[in-house]
Amino acid sequence: MKIIVAIKQVPVRDSTLRIDSSGKWIDEDDLSYEINEPDAYALEEALQLKEKHGGEVIAVLAGPERGSQTIREALAKGADRAIHIECDDLAALDTLGIAGRLAAAIKDEKADLILTGLQSDDLGLGQTGVVLAELLGIPHATIIMQVEADGSGSSIKVKRELEDGWFQHVTMPLPALLTIQSGISKLRYATLMGIKKSKTKEVRKLSASDLPQSAAATVTLERVYLPEKKKETQLIEGSPTEAANKLVEKLKFEVRVI
Amino acid sequence: MNFAVLSHMLALRLRYAEPPTFSVFEMVLLAVLIVAALIGFFARFDRVLRNIFTARKDSDFHIAPLGKRIWDFFWEVLCQAKVIKERPLPGLAHAFVFWGFLAFALVSTNHFASGFRLGFLDSDGWVGGFYFWFAAVFALLVAVGIAGLFIRRFFVRPIWLGRKVSIESGIIAFLIFALMVTYLGGFFVSPSSAAARGLWWSHALCILVFLPLIPHTKHLHLVLSPFTIFLSRGEFSHIPPLSGDEDFGLVAGKDVTQLVALQAYSCVECGRCSEHCPATNTGKVLNPKEIILGVRAYLNDLGPHSEEPLLGKYNSQEAAFQCTTCGACEYQCPVGIEHLPIIIGLRRGAVNTGAWEDDYGTKLFLALERNGNALGMSATERDKFIKKQELPIFDGSQEYCLWLGCMGAYDPQGREIIASFAKVMNYLGTSFGVLKKEKCTGDPVRRLGNDLVFQQLAEQNLEIMKQQKVTRIVTICPHCVRTIAKDWKEYGASPEIEHHSEFMARYQDKLPKSDGPEIVYHDPCYLGRYRGTYDQPREVLGRYGKVIDPPRARERSFCCGAGGGLAFLGEEGGNERVSHARAKELTATGASIVGAACPFCNTMFRDALAATSEAPPQLLDIAQITAQAITAQSRATSTPNGAQNP
Numbered sequence: 001m002k003i004i005v006a007i008k009q010v011p012v013r014d015s016t017l018r019i020d021s022s023g024k025w026i027d028e029d030d031l032s033y034e035i036n037e038p039d040a041y042a043l044e045e046a047l048q049l050k051e052k053h054g055g056e057v058i059a060v061l062a063g064p065e066r067g068s069q070t071i072r073e074a075l076a077k078g079a080d081r082a083i084h085i086e087c088d089d090l091a092a093l094d095t096l097g098i099a100g101r102l103a104a105a106i107k108d109e110k111a112d113l114i115l116t117g118l119q120s121d122d123l124g125l126g127q128t129g130v131v132l133a134e135l136l137g138i139p140h141a142t143i144i145m146q147v148e149a150d151g152s153g154s155s156i157k158v159k160r161e162l163e164d165g166w167f168q169h170v171t172m173p174l175p176a177l178l179t180i181q182s183g184i185s186k187l188r189y190a191t192l193m194g195i196k197k198s199k200t201k202e203v204r205k206l207s208a209s210d211l212p213q214s215a216a217a218t219v220t221l222e223r224v225y226l227p228e229k230k231k232e233t234q235l236i237e238g239s240p241t242e243a244a245n246k247l248v249e250k251l252k253f254e255v256r257v258i
Numbered sequence: 259m260n261f262a263v264l265s266h267m268l269a270l271r272l273r274y275a276e277p278p279t280f281s282v283f284e285m286v287l288l289a290v291l292i293v294a295a296l297i298g299f300f301a302r303f304d305r306v307l308r309n310i311f312t313a314r315k316d317s318d319f320h321i322a323p324l325g326k327r328i329w330d331f332f333w334e335v336l337c338q339a340k341v342i343k344e345r346p347l348p349g350l351a352h353a354f355v356f357w358g359f360l361a362f363a364l365v366s367t368n369h370f371a372s373g374f375r376l377g378f379l380d381s382d383g384w385v386g387g388f389y390f391w392f393a394a395v396f397a398l399l400v401a402v403g404i405a406g407l408f409i410r411r412f413f414v415r416p417i418w419l420g421r422k423v424s425i426e427s428g429i430i431a432f433l434i435f436a437l438m439v440t441y442l443g444g445f446f447v448s449p450s451s452a453a454a455r456g457l458w459w460s461h462a463l464c465i466l467v468f469l470p471l472i473p474h475t476k477h478l479h480l481v482l483s484p485f486t487i488f489l490s491r492g493e494f495s496h497i498p499p500l501s502g503d504e505d506f507g508l509v510a511g512k513d514v515t516q517l518v519a520l521q522a523y524s525c526v527e528c529g530r531c532s533e534h535c536p537a538t539n540t541g542k543v544l545n546p547k548e549i550i551l552g553v554r555a556y557l558n559d560l561g562p563h564s565e566e567p568l569l570g571k572y573n574s575q576e577a578a579f580q581c582t583t584c585g586a587c588e589y590q591c592p593v594g595i596e597h598l599p600i601i602i603g604l605r606r607g608a609v610n611t612g613a614w615e616d617d618y619g620t621k622l623f624l625a626l627e628r629n630g631n632a633l634g635m636s637a638t639e640r641d642k643f644i645k646k647q648e649l650p651i652f653d654g655s656q657e658y659c660l661w662l663g664c665m666g667a668y669d670p671q672g673r674e675i676i677a678s679f680a681k682v683m684n685y686l687g688t689s690f691g692v693l694k695k696e697k698c699t700g701d702p703v704r705r706l707g708n709d710l711v712f713q714q715l716a717e718q719n720l721e722i723m724k725q726q727k728v729t730r731i732v733t734i735c736p737h738c739v740r741t742i743a744k745d746w747k748e749y750g751a752s753p754e755i756e757h758h759s760e761f762m763a764r765y766q767d768k769l770p771k772s773d774g775p776e777i778v779y780h781d782p783c784y785l786g787r788y789r790g791t792y793d794q795p796r797e798v799l800g801r802y803g804k805v806i807d808p809p810r811a812r813e814r815s816f817c818c819g820a821g822g823g824l825a826f827l828g829e830e831g832g833n834e835r836v837s838h839a840r841a842k843e844l845t846a847t848g849a850s851i852v853g854a855a856c857p858f859c860n861t862m863f864r865d866a867l868a869a870t871s872e873a874p875p876q877l878l879d880i881a882q883i884t885a886q887a888i889t890a891q892s893r894a895t896s897t898p899n900g901a902q903n904p
Binding site: 012013014016034186187188189190191192193194195196 | 503506610623
């Protein structure tokens with residue numbers, strides 16, 4: 001089975017974020033980056049499928065030069081080769097623009113299965129995978145918990161997570177695209193042997209100009225800002241019972257924490 | 259009759275008797291027997307030598323410093339210092355057997371020479387007369403010694419010698435005993451008697467039967483261990499650098515180096531390592547002796563070029579990952595086996611190739627990859643702590659960089675220790691600052707054998723050190739001290755570092771002094787055995803109370819169970835937790851305070867003391883005890899002022 005995993009590099013979780021001078025993106029100078037967490041699970045799923053059924057895992061990443069670190073890690077964990085679409089303008093693209101680049105870079109691979117994380121930890125749009133499937137003209141399924149391949153190479157069975165503890169089991173034809181839910185399996189750790197092997201693995205570098213130009217972004221980012229903190233104190237009047245009832249109501253319907 | 263006359267008469271009468279001459283038949287027979295014994299010896303020894311010599315070379319081995327090697331050889335081999343020190347009675351018995359063997363070298367050479375009518379020691383002569391008597395004294399000591407060791411092995415039967423009684427050891431003990439008896443018997447017969455000839459031949463036969471028994475039994479140590487001790491790695495728990503792109507640690511036979519092979523064949527199976535191993539003592543699978551014997555069995559069966567994994571049939575992966583790297587085994591070993599490079603080498607082989615699968619371990623590795631600290635917390639938590647404690651930021655102008663470590667930066671108790679130590683430094687007027695960014699030193703991954711993450715952490719930290727121009731570090735964590743001082747060296751020059759106990763001991767005269775309760779001090783493995791710091795923490799504690807030692811203290815201290823990355827691998831198996839075993843021992847001393855000097859020991863004992871005792875002693879780091887004394891002193895001096903202003 002030939003599997004492509006689309007991965008993204010995002011700032012390390014819990015980083016202290018600052019807004020850059022343009023006000024349209026974050027200041028990247030002092031940040032460390034890592035693989036987007038749901039993508040790490042997509043990669044793990046791909047590696048496990050390969051271990052079970054054989055085949056090849058190809059990682060694809062769109063992003064600046066620093067992305068090569070994340071690609072290296074994916075190769076170290078077991079991906080066979082990688083495609084790096086080098087571009088510095090991710091923040092200026094909309095989902096269609098990014099999916100367009102990914103589609104152009106991988107369409108000739110004719111993969112059986114394409115996996116992505118269900119969303120990114122930075123923008124969290126959750127659409128790239130879906131749009132990519134549309135551009136490639138293949139079926140997709142989202143929020144995947146489990147993938148079973150029967151070995152025929154023509155179809156797979158997947159388990160989707162729905163609301164409220166419900167699941168949906170779907171049998172779908174290949175090739176297909178799946179967006180993978182975070183936390184569905186145990187991730188493996190990168191090893192020294194993996195890193196050493198990764199040095200001899202192929203990383204094909206493409207620049208945005210090598211790929212067909214997509215239409216101008218229809219969605220643009222106007223402004224990025226940190227959530228404003230405000231402190232509001234409300235005094236709840238009444239007898240203890242009344243006050244407690246009011247408090248419960250507010251916590252339930254206004255603040256929505258219980 | 260005075261003593262001098264008596265001894266003179268005895269010397270005249272009792273003279274070592276050898277047959278005056280040997281027939282041609284006897285000489286031919288002797289020659290045939292010697293050749294047979296030598297063939298028997300070399301047929302087996304040859305394979306051992308080949309397994310050692312054809313094994314992979316130790317790329318980082320240097321014969322320098324020669325002085326230390328010669329001293330170790332003199333002290334540990336010739337003087338038998340370690341053998342005696344760690345087990346005085348059997349040690350002394352062994353030392354007499356050893357010294358007796360040395361004394362007998364000349365006697366035995368002469369013995370066989372005289373069988374070919376070439377004897378050079380004449381019992382009537384001045385030199386020979388003296389030497390035969392000199393050897394006789396040793397013969398007596400050897401006979402008593404070996405009889406004692408025989409009784410110990412076969413009747414007292416300490417469990418550390420193994421559950422299975424070694425029949426070969428009995429045969430060898432008998433041969434050595436017979437060797438001495440047949441020698442001493444020579445003093446009571448006349449040279450021309452048949453008895454003298456009989457004794458002579460029995461003595462010769464004992465040696466010739468002994469020879470082929472050496473290479474395949476633990477008695478090989480008498481040939482190899484002098485070399486093993488001389489050719490040590492040079493320092494405690496020295497982890498060799500990986501060499502080349504194909505080296506991932508001890509994966510298979512092909513990775514076994516000459517030193518590892520030499521050490522595996524040197525094991526005398528005395529079980530001192532097992533006796534002091536915290537894992538073995540609490541019923542875990544790990545027994546350091548079995549690890550070494552496992553490597554030996556592997557080499558015997560498959561040799562040093564095999565691709566068959568070392569962990570599997572011959573050694574258990576579970577055992578290798580139960581080691582706390584406390585180093586009690588390596589410290590104890592009388593034949594120079596360095597267990598830690600071997601156990602950590604096996605772990606490296608498993609982790610660097612991804613063969614080790616463990617949920618806790620993976621979580622730790624990922625936490626260190628992502629967050630740069632072993633507790634998997636966000637670095638902003640560290641920033642908040644620094645801000646809250648108002649710790650100054652290191653800017654190059656201060657005397658010391660205070661290294662927080664993961665425990666000091668993220669663990670609630672570790673933070674208290676840092677706060678206390680900062681107070682002590684302020685009290686002493688020493689300028690210090692903490693780094694804005696600091697990552698785990700890599701200690702847990704270094705000991706668990708993850709060279710990839712270790713290298714990343716060491717390099718990142720060394721870069722920070724360089725940028726911030728750090729030259730002197732002080733820290734509360736012995737693990738950080740060890741890793742920065744020794745392990746980082748592989749990746750660059752690291753700054754000078756000391757443990758806070760060493761710092762406080764240096765300034766002890768400026769610290770308050772008070773009479774306090776009994777404090778039982780627990781020697782952390784990484785401060786004691788790894789660094790040799792035993793007295794400084796005791797000196798500091800001695801200012802505030804009476805320092806007492808638990809039964810196992812100093813070089814023999816018993817681990818808290820946290821080392822070797824095990825603090826992060828969840829609750830161990832076996833029949834007891836290591837920390838509980840130690841906590842009971844500390845409580846039993848009756849001291850009201852447990853003095854700790856390592857944040858890992860501290861966190862292990864916090865739970866263990868509470869779990870094993872209803873009224874446990876108070877657990878405090880030496881810095882906390884010192885800080886409390888400073889507070890008490892300032893309160894005492896401020897009280898009169900307070901009284902003046904009601």
